[in-house]
Amino acid sequence: MRLVGATLYALRIPFVEAFGHSAGERRCSDSVVVRVRDEAGTEGFGEGAPRPYVTGETVATMLDHLTGELWPRVAERELPSTGHLAGLDAFLPDTRLPGVVAPHAARAALELAILDCMLRRAGRPAATVLPPRRPRVTYSGVVTAGPIDRAVRHARQMRAVGLHHVKLKVGFDDDIARVAAVREALGSEVSLRLDANGGWTLARAVEVLTAVAPLGIAAAEQPLPRDGDLAALRSAVPVPLMADESLVTLADAEALIADRAVDFFNVRVSKCGGLARSLAIAARAAAAGLGVQIGSQVGETAILAAAGRHLAAALPEVAFTEGSFGTLLLTRDVSVESVRFGHRGEAPVLTGPGLGIRVVEKTLRERAVAVRELGAER
């Protein structure tokens, strides 16, 4: 079976409310969704979320990379057999893009679309390639940037819906007061993590983390910029560290392990280049004794949320899981089924064919700011 057509949708779905962190504020999603079609007419959907401050990709570079590099090298080629992510990973070309860390959002979108298509054609669920080890996944909440009183309101809302794990965006002048206020709102029984999105200097990270450590901090995510000295910080503070923007490729993972730089890896499907590469990085973390968080992209739709859920359900050990906010963040999602988590952040494993959701193509068209049709001919 071969792929004969693809459609790229650059989405712009407004958020219910702005989502801020130290690297910026986001008011709408800017994912790119890929729809592929095989000779039999079976369709599959994938998604990537390009982030200039993570992989270096933008919506424009992602569209161009898919159009000019990735799609021409998979169109009209015989697809690998269903059932092995490694075979799909080998089927996809290993491409580079000047000026970016890795074109992983583009690769993830295409990988997920092809996987969804292959599984749907076979009438099989994602459990075929990612057998779940648990029936449900438990998600964390995320308290965004903004005034401290708003952060406290968000923290109370998360407590009201019974979340056990919450992450707080930091990287501001009032971080110590912010962490204290949110900890008080959450109570002592909720696990609290911090995420600076690379917004601290080494000295500031030491200052804040030393001050807030007595409040019980489960981890501090990406305290320094991508090229910051995480190993030096780790030896200086009593808070476990987590790599996010510093961890895009397997080579990044190896370097972080060799440097003993962090305690956790934040593995995100879009950032890490798809499910196969995410699995490889998570396996490397486990072998090195590191914890794993399955993270998400702010504003991702049900497609990436579904992929993240399959990954989180399949790994032997997952410390924290993020995402599946659905219409808690997006004014409209793209699937028939809701992927939003429920009370306590719990959500069941998706069992339908493919990635387990039915994407509404009409919604993609309505919410797209650009649509590209790609054919098989070169």
Added chain:
Amino acid sequence: MDSDTKRFRDAVEARFARQVESLTDSAELRTLEEGRATPEQCDAFIENVARAHLRSPQLLAFLYALAPPAAAADLRHNLLEELGLEDDAGRSHPELLEDLLAGAGLAHRLPDVAACADEDLRRIVVDPLLYGTLREVGLAALTEIVAFEYMLARVSGRFARALARHRELPPPALAWFTHHSEVDVAHAEQGLNDLEAYVRYYDFTEDEALTIVELALRENVFLRRYWR
């Protein structure tokens, strides 16, 4: 939270007022009122209003089932009125919405609109619940219902005038709007009383109740339902 109920009521009313202000300041409503909406946009608005309220009797029945003693009579009255069974009520509200669609030449769209309304109701049931007990679910649902009554008491007359002027709908087609502009002034006041009674009966703290109200009103519920 006896001593806090006035403060709770004021805080809720302030949030309702902000939502109404956000609606009346919105580009969507201005476009409708200034006659700049295309016929397709007008029709979509009419269909969305019908979709949003066609199954209100079911939602009111749910809230009636959860009603504390002090609010049960009000909610029963509202439910019977929705069903057209209250004294001199005449047609049921779903029938008034059907009149709206028919008056706009959209009677043929009723099956699709009804199917969407049914699906909306179905999703409420099948989607994972955010809250752990019916106590919180009921407060979130009651908040949204009362928010609509509060808004309709203030804005539904403007909807009716806009549709009469720019879509040339006759008065009988606009009865759903004109009815709500009249009765919902009382409903909204009574709804705030019912919210107070609910949080008191089910032992919410003020913070706890306001947190759920804020979650229910995180986005503008009117724009979300009427301009999808």
